[in-house]
Amino acid sequence: MRILGAVAVIVLLAGPAYAQTPNINLIPEMQSKTPEEKEAEAVRDKAYKESLKKIPDAKASSDPWGNVRGNDTPKTSAPAKPRTKTGSTTR
Numbered sequence: 001m002r003i004l005g006a007v008a009v010i011v012l013l014a015g016p017a018y019a020q021t022p023n024i025n026l027i028p029e030m031q032s033k034t035p036e037e038k039e040a041e042a043v044r045d046k047a048y049k050e051s052l053k054k055i056p057d058a059k060a061s062s063d064p065w066g067n068v069r070g071n072d073t074p075k076t077s078a079p080a081k082p083r084t085k086t087g088s089t090t091r
Contacts, residue, residue: 033041
């Protein structure tokens with residue numbers, strides 16, 4: 001009777017675990033496309049390539065603050081003065 005109870009517990013615990021395993025088909029059936037599907041895909045690809053040709057090249061600067069800054073300000077900051085070991089500046 002104990003064995004039957006242990007088997008029942010194992011079956012009840014294994015059921016949800018088996019249900020969680022993914023159903024993966026490693027060898028799917030190869031479905032070929034019909035000539036109409038191939039032609040529709042070719043038309044779609046051609047339209048996509050034509051739309052890519054219409055996009056202009058971005059040659060302008062991508063600096064959003066370029067108009068705000070003046071032309072006379074340096075683009076790089078000046079190096080900081082060296083400090084002593086205690087952190088204070090020289091007297």
